[in-house]
Amino acid sequence: MCRVANRNVTNLAGPLQLLQSWIFWRFPILRPRGFDTYSFLLASRWATYLPLSDHKEERVIQCRLALDRLGDRDIVWEPYASLDVMAVVHPYILTEENSRLWRACTCLIYFVVIEWHQVDRVMPQLGGVQHEPEPALNINWPHAKDGRGGDRWFPSYYQVWHPSWQNRFDAVLSIPQVPDPGPFVDFLQWWYSVAFRFLSSDSLIADPRAEEISQDVIQRGSSHAPSRVPMPDVLDNRRVERRRCVGTRATDREWRWLDDMI
DSSP, rough: OOOTTTTOOOOSSSOHHHHHHHHHHHGGGGGEEEEOOOOSSSSGGGGOOOOOSSSSHHHHHHHHHHHOOOOOOSSSOOOOOOOHHHHHHHHHHGGGHHHHTTBBOOEETTTTEEEOOGGGOOOGGGGEEEEOOOOOOOOOHHHHSSSSSSOOHHHHTTTTTTHHTTGGGBOOOOOOSSOOOEOOHHHHHHHHHHOOOOOOOOOTSSSSSOOOOHHHHHHHHOOSOOOOOOOOOOOHHHHHHHHHHHTTTTTTGGHHHHHHHH
């Protein structure tokens, strides 16, 4: 998902059915009709859904307009919290050990692939209020890995990351539950200032969302964000390593005398 967000990427591969299920559960305006019964696994709710292949350009425009007009009241923040859904979920998933893991700000490790599980940036999906998030943790170097390039013993090669996972329960966030989860004032102010908010062109948006913050958002939940357990910020060391191997910037001083002589 990080790579496909780049404008020069045109293809997307992977378990797209899971992404589609995630979207349909949370965005009713994009959800197809006639899929009101479900069982476990929850993604099987859309197993028989077959998207239409005609008029794709028109449907893309309609989806963009729908997203442009989307408000925080149009999002189902906790689609799996209803009693009907919990009745079909496997009981092991709802145990205290697993529910604590959902709220742990830790790293997820799959061989060479490492991702941060930054739940402090998705508080409404856990029943809390979303404040302005802390800067995302920098994992550019391991994030660029794809599992190729040798048969290293990954627990040894990436041993610095494994204690973070082993101590994951020390990084569980305390998220106050509120009856009205969603973004808080400081988040919306930050979002309006940094986000590219509209997908459609100006000529297609007849009634863009106003930037005024409603009174109910101001009264939503606590005015203080829960504190995140301090975690190391891993800088991108690829350039440093490359300079050591190739005579650029850091090492070219050793060769300047040869250039002067020539």
